[in-house]
Amino acid sequence: DGGITQSPKYLFRKEGQNVTLSCEQNLNHDAMYWYRQDPGQGLRLIYYSQIVNDFQKGDIAEGYSVSREKKESFPLTVTSAQKNPTAFYLCASSPRGWAKNIQYFGAGTRLSVL
Amino acid sequence: GIQVEQSPPDLILQEGANSTLRCNFSDSVNNLQWFHQNPWGQLINLFYIPSGTKQNGRLSATTVATERYSLLYISSSQTTDSGVYFCAVEETSGSRLTFGEGTQLTVNP
Numbered sequence: 001d002g003g004i005t006q007s008p009k010y011l012f013r014k015e016g017q018n019v020t021l022s023c024e025q026n027l028n029h030d031a032m033y034w035y036r037q038d039p040g041q042g043l044r045l046i047y048y049s050q051i052v053n054d055f056q057k058g059d060i061a062e063g064y065s066v067s068r069e070k071k072e073s074f075p076l077t078v079t080s081a082q083k084n085p086t087a088f089y090l091c092a093s094s095p096r097g098w099a100k101n102i103q104y105f106g107a108g109t110r111l112s113v114l
Numbered sequence: 115g116i117q118v119e120q121s122p123p124d125l126i127l128q129e130g131a132n133s134t135l136r137c138n139f140s141d142s143v144n145n146l147q148w149f150h151q152n153p154w155g156q157l158i159n160l161f162y163i164p165s166g167t168k169q170n171g172r173l174s175a176t177t178v179a180t181e182r183y184s185l186l187y188i189s190s191s192q193t194t195d196s197g198v199y200f201c202a203v204e205e206t207s208g209s210r211l212t213f214g215e216g217t218q219l220t221v222n223p
Contacts, residue, residue, distance in 0.1 A: 033210070037155075042200060042213040050209065058210065088155055102147065103202075103211060105157040 003027065006091050006106035013078065013085060014114050021076045021109045023091035030095060032074035033103065036060060037088040046089075049074055078111065086112050116141045116205045120214035127191050127221050135186040135217045137201030145204035146177050147211070148186050152197045160186070160199075191221045 004025045013019045023032065031050045035043040045058030049068040063082025068074055074093075078085045088110050092103040117140040127133055137146075148160040161168050161175040163184065168175055172191075177184040188195055198218050202211040 035213075040218075042215045043202075044213075045210055048210055090155075090157065092157075102145075102159065102162045104159060105149075108155045110155075 004091060004093055004104060004106035006089075006109050008109060009107070011109055011111045012114050013111060016080045018077055018079050019085075019111070021078070021089055021091075021111070023074045023076065023106060025072055025074075025093045025106075027093055027095070027104065028071070029093035029104075030071070031093060032068070033092040033094075034058075034064075034066065034074070034076045035090045035092065037090060037108075043090060046076065116143070116203060116212050118201060118203055118212055118214035120199075120201055120217050122217060123215065124218045125220070127219070129191060129193060129221055129223050131191050131221075133188045133191060133219070135188070135199050135201075135219075137184040137186070137203075137214055139182050139184075139201075139203045141182070142206045143179065143182075143203040144206045145211070146184055147202045148175055148184070149200045149202065150195075150197050151200065151216070157200070188219075191219075193221045193223055195219060196221050 007022045033048040034046040037043050044060050047066040049055035065077045090108045091106045094103045119138045121136045146164050149157045151157045163175045163177045165177050165179045172189045174187045198216040200216045202213045
């Protein structure tokens with residue numbers, strides 16, 4: 001089935017630890033996005049990538065890093081510099097052309113601090 | 115950057131009732147989407163509607179781009195309609211979506 005797969009579903013981070021969230025899509029979409037959602041709030045953009053080997057910071061990129069080595073993969077690393085990482089993380093992708101930026105979402109990863 | 119305001123923030127309905135959710139935005143847009151987030155967190159794209167009116171079953175949406183607002187109508191609501199409804203817009207000069215804070219809808223049996 002075509003779609004966006006995020007893993008793991010739940011993740012726990014210890015103090016000072018870096019953790020990596022996986023996002024894979026088989027929709028052949030060019031653009032991919034990472035969002036953070038805190039309880040009762042909307043989505044805030046962390047990073048986005050419109051093409052392989054290129055990515056841009058969103059509104060809250062501090063403490064996060066990404067890579068885009070393959071079209072289908074856009075992993076997000078939450079570094080130890082992110083002091084408040086507990087949140088729900090959502091990955092999305094969108095195609096090019098007329099449907100540019102119609103975004104489709106994965107099921108999310110819930111990150112908590114131990 | 116563009117501002118997106120959704121109202122009401124919370125809405126409680128009895129099953130079978132109709133409702134209207136509103137999204138106001140502060141600048142011209144070339145992309146507006148409505149999403150439903152279910153209680154497990156999954157976001158589902160309901161409508162891509164930068165202008166005009168669309169209908170899909172019991173849901174319909176209208177965007178009046180010149181007046182910078184969009185409306186989402188839910189008719190004959192069901193308990194499965196519960197969740198958070200988000201409006202997201204892309205500025206004409208931009209390449210990313212900006213989300214509103216959402217409307218939390220609860221439909222009681």
